[in-house]
Amino acid sequence: MSGHSKFANIKHKKERNDAAKGKIFTKIGKELAVAVKEGGSADPANNSRLRDVIAKAKANNMPNDTIDRSIKKAAGDANSANYEHITYEGYGPNGTAIIVETLTDNKNRTASNVKSAFTKGSGNVGTPGCVSFMFDKKGQIIIDKEEYEGDADDLMMQALDAGAEDFSEEEDSYEVLTDPEDFSAVRLALEEAGIAMAQAEVTMIPQTWVELTDEKDIQNIRRTLDLLEDDDDVQNVYHNWNE
Template sequence: MSGHSKFANIKHKKEKNDAAKGKIFTKIGRELAVAVKEGGGPDPANNSRLRDVIAKAKANNMPNDNIDRSIKKAAGEGSADNYEHITYEGYGPNGTAIIVKALTDNKNRTASNVRNAFTKGSGNVGTPGCVSFMFDEKGQIIIAKEDCDMDSDELMMLALDAGAEDFVEEEDSYEVLTVPEDFSEVRLKLEEAGILMANAEVTMIPQTWVELTDEQDLKNIQKTLDLLEEDDDVQEVYHNWDE
């Protein structure tokens, strides 16, 4: 497992997101729209998927007005946006594995942009399944110690009783892991207990990490990740580079 603090990585990611709020809100807006259509309507009380995306939106400081507007637009009869889920897998420098999850209304545009991002970083897009076997799909909840008054043993019991699979204490945070199917329920139970979460999502966790030391390799992977992050169609990027 990477020795880096997951909480520090989240803070770094959020700082980057704060610098490009419009872009992250656009991406979450798409997720809200898809959650309304695929999860069972605009009422979060009856749509656990929508509840999870709303929690993600709030964690990224998305204003309630924006959240409500996205939900209403998706629920409206005139909503013409039809987004498709597409996953790309490929290789960065030195065999690093990269998974890209996109929501798009134009598959050709997205495929071209993703391929371009890999190529510019001297990597390549592979076939479906070529790297996903190196990752485990898990629900992951990160709780900052500075935000949590609860004793670690008490928090662990709360998480495990809620259905969590694993609980890990780190220097500055706690990590709660679930199987993807139990994520919504565990997140909701922690929320109901008043636990503040720094991050909560279903994610892909690498089984092993790849260290890069060559300066050109480092520039190349950063180039690929930056280009993917700038693309509105790209929702999530997972990789096993030990940053």
């Protein structure tokens, strides 16, 4: 992430998430339910979106029986909540850009909570599209060097042969980037090759990063991000603050 390890940030994120694993599993469970409903199948072999969410669940150390229960529950519950995808965009301190992806069964509640999180961090929600042009939507796969004993060049060739756009080596990890449309195929090829992935998901990657030096600005953006991460309706938060 802008001159320092992407994986360090992911490990930091995972450590924070370990304290609230139940909340993370609940959010992924919701994604599994939506993938089953929107993909029209509870069989990962026939539902690429479900395969991708299962991979994300495993990267977050979600137990297999928990994954299976979530899928079976979604497949067997015709009266389960209908979640709606809503994305919010806005600004944090000093022009930092923030994108918030939600899955909600109550738009009013979600809108109010997201707006409150921005306001409490001295930011504001903007109009759709106000900051998303500052990000590139990409499939991103992170491989921990501690989990991969092979040759970096071999890994790069495997990724590129599978359809990846870019491969880079960091201090403690490898990063594979794909077009969103090619993500599933690349992830599956690496999985079938027995390569463990620390992260595998379609994400929003900032084109440039914003440095914050004022302590008050740092406190404010942390407050906004913490409030958003704690909201059950919020699935993903992307920002261009260089932590």
